[in-house]
Amino acid sequence: MRTPSGDLVAALDIGGTKIAGALVDSGGALLRTARRKTPAEGDAAAVMGAVSAVLDDLAGAPEWPGVRAVGIGSAGPVDASRGTVSPVNIPAWRGFPLADEVRRPAGGRPVVLVGDGVAMTAAEHWRGAARGRDNALCMVVSTGVGGGLVLGGRLHAGPTGNAGHIGHVSVDLDGDPCPCGGRGCVERIASGPNIARRALASGWRPGPDGDTTAAAVAASARAGDPLALASFDRAARALAAGIAATAALVEIQVAVVGGGVAGAGEVLFAPLRQRLREYAALSFTADVEVVPAVLGGDAGLVGAAAAAAERVGVWGGV
Template sequence: MSDHAAPARGTVLGIDIGGTKLAAALVSADGTILAGDRIRTPDGGADQVFAALGELIERVRGDATPLAVGIGSAGPLDQRHGLVSPVNIPGWRNFPLVDRVRALTGDVPVTLGMDGHCFALGEYWSGAGRGAKTLLGIVVSTGVGGGLVVDGKPLIGQSGNAAHIGHVVVDQDGEACACGSYGCVEAYASGPRMVARAKRRGWRTEEDVDAAVLAADAAAGDELALATFDDGAQALAAGIVATAVTVDLTTVVIGGGVAKAGPVLFDPVQAWVKRLAQLPFITELAVEPAQLDNAGLLGAAHQAWAALA
């Protein structure tokens, strides 16, 4: 993304909100980012965080007047009332984000979507999911989130929280999950949970390490690291296949920090999907790595364009 805003006709403003970064961009109807910037999400109270977002919005839009605004945010969120309570932004609890952004940008449509939905939309629009009939996007990071695109539209559900693939139960006798259930995909495939499992098996028990180190060790042939990635991959594959048989998937795109592990994640995921996907209508299911580093931002912009259609 460029660092400086430029006046642009026929654009929307896309906004991507997470616990570590805030991003915004002016995006044309064909998905081109015309001006954009990002900042680190500040610590502090509700108004301090929003003030930083407001400065970012003003800097990015410059003299342009966006036709609409699309926001993708970490959840949970209340889509009907435009409220967000991102787990990793403690200052925002039932924060009226849509109303506050509209006050800055004028009387234009402002849409709000889950970050996982926006990731899937962005990859569908401009990334690895282009041309897919039915797409599942998965973000594997500190948690496991997702989004579905069916016939070119996000499947959001009645509450706006559909496609929480991280909380598909893949082992009813499995480990406790942070959501309160047991045996969820996230309990096996998220970065922190894989690291914790590897440590319980004796891997780097005295070190403060993360999933990137686990991935590097797996790539170097460490048996404990490889076994842990295989466990995570099996859980992901089970969640993918459960979703595939439910909505008749054609394509899966996986992104997020853990997906940067590359073949040590994707090889076993693809092998497990092939093993588990036996019904004829899902045997050709494609599982691909994400292509974009700003899929969430583009997906938020796609939402905005859709609101104008």
């Protein structure tokens, strides 16, 4: 294990509900943290104001002079080659030059931008469930489905920072239209809102509290409700098909699954492993493991720092 050095990376995790920041050391520890609510319905300047406030909090810490780079994991799509972001859940940011806007308050330090799924992947490979694996797919299954790849022992973000975005792989050629413009995407079937949508459409009804989220469907599934179980099985099939396709293309060893829907536990993982055995039938895909992510809510920050450290060479890479 690497002994933490004095060199730090500042990390930002930008989503539709919150903007989080941290100073991260070479052991993956969050030394200082800051947070603001995302003014998602505000104009571009208002959203950037929240980002700047988080950076100001971090810059006020005594450790700030030790920061060597800034890593950003953002809801996407992102375009790392241009340094721009167009998050679906932040309407005012379309082609927004986030890297340039962050570089100024960061004092000209190098800024590395990746999608939030790639950031989660970097975190799980560095300090989580994919640690020690040279080839991995890591996935976030929540209100959307995102992901990223590790190939040959290194994070593979791709030219725009979106590589491994499994949520928009089509697994049902005649499936429902997806907001991305495709059809039958993994996200359209396996995300939390779509698990709940399918359950309700099939006749599932919530309990007395009226909760219609995927978490409520998961609770019904644990209690044996066949309609809830069927909705999770459908999601598991979509995820399994996407994982199998990825394994056939790039020969991954493990698929790490995190995000809120993964909190359903074996309600999701049991059918997912079963369906993967059906879809991943080739000899070089059949042994792919499926494991839960372990870093939870810190993954975006840890991963943004790891992605920046690898790109810039802080700590000798991670």
